[in-house]
Amino acid sequence: MIIFNKLFYKLVKISNWFIFITSALLIVISSFLIYFIEPETFQNPFNSFWWVMTTVTTVGYGDYYPISILGKIFAIFLYIFGIGLISIVITKVVDSIFIYKRKKEEGKLQYHGENHFVIIDWSRNANLAIQEILNSDPSVDVVLIDQLEKTPFSHERVYYVKGNPIHKEVLDQANLAKARAVFIFSNELTEYGNFIRDTSFVDGKTLLIATTIERNFEHIYTIVEVKERENIHNFIHANIDEFILSSEAVSQLAVRSAFSPGASKIVSQLLSKQHGDDLYEIKRRSHWHTYRDAFEELLREGATLVSEGQHLDINRRLDEKIAEGARLFVICDKQTYQKLRS
Incomplete structure (x- = not known):
């Protein structure tokens, strides 16, 4: 038992790619060998592949099994080496998942995504x-x-x-x-x-x-x-x-709520997208020439144009032409925003 434990430990330390390739070759070669040994029993290569997979994974349905002496000897070989090798593969997979999870939690992985x-x-x-x-x-x-x-x-x-x-x-x-x-x-x-x-x-x-x-x-x-x-x-x-300025924002919002009760709820709703109407940026449409064109059309579609960039004086500039590169912000619900984007 000690010898087998040492052998198993050494096999686990072998390169993952070597183990995976060896396991795949063992399964493929074994599938063709058992079919070659007993073609009348397994009828086609897929059935022999099915038998090999159920054998090495210790499922063993019993719908196919070798009946000749040579076939049984080969099955014994597969029991000893195949099951052991697949066990190592499963151990490697579980270990890799554990290592990945641990490295992710410890911040040791490279992030490859974009637009994050x-x-x-x-x-x-x-x-x-x-x-x-x-x-x-x-x-x-x-x-x-x-x-x-x-x-x-x-x-x-x-x-x-x-x-x-x-x-x-x-x-x-x-x-x-x-x-x-x-x-x-x-x-x-x-x-x-x-x-x-x-x-x-x-x-x-x-x-x-x-x-x-x-x-x-x-x-x-x-x-x-x-x-x-x-x-x-x-x-x-x-x-x-x-x-x-987080400290100032809290203080200013508290004072504003005292002078205008409910103001903090309005600001909080606009800041959060979890419920109610929110603040969204939309693209300028080609037929919008003035802010009035944009304001009136958006109003008919259920959205309110409130600013161009950081300028909140849109209502006093409705007849001005929309500047090139202007950033338009509206207040509406999510469904209306999706329609405006389409």
Whole structure:
């Protein structure tokens, strides 16, 4: 028994490709050999293949079996070597699945997808952002970069990359060059779990990450969370596309709700795509010359044109011509948006 255990252990250590090719050859050759030995018993090569497969997988239906001495001797050979070899193959497959799952959880795999979102640094805001992305688009992937031992968010469309985001090889592992956008969230914890109290240091860390990204991937749309508005001017040279001031946003929304009760619910609904009407960007149609053309046609189709880019004064500019490259945003439900796109 000890000898067989040592032999099995050595076979398991052999290259996967060698084991798979050897197993395939064994099955094919055995199928033709048993058919050659007993053609009247198995009638055709497929039946012999069926018998070999049920034998090496220990199923053994008993609908076909060798009756000659030579056939039985060959069957004994297949029992000893075939079943053992297939057991090793099954062990290899299960082991590969386990290793893949473990490496994915530990952030050691290369991500090869495209048009995905990259989120840097785990935090409560990063958690909410991932959930919102997954709810907004059922086909998009999210890649999270952090230095935690294991992924903090378990989901089939969320991939984890462990490493320091100021290193280009870590960003390459997340395939940032082919991402749709990257979010850099403020992280108040150090690699060793210490809390950073000075917000300037937190923004300084964010700036270092943003600079690395813009230096190597300047074409990627970059969204950065900043703790203090006074620190935004330090990011100017990094060419950041958008800034998020989370602390200010919460305070401003709270005050707005006090002056206009229910305002926070309206904003929350527009920010989330889980229910109700949402904010969508649509393409300009060729026959739209002025904002009035677009506004009135969209209104008839169930959508409200609210802005061109960040400009919310559409109602006062209805007779102006729509500029080339204008980005039009509407408020409507998902069904209406799907019709507008078609």
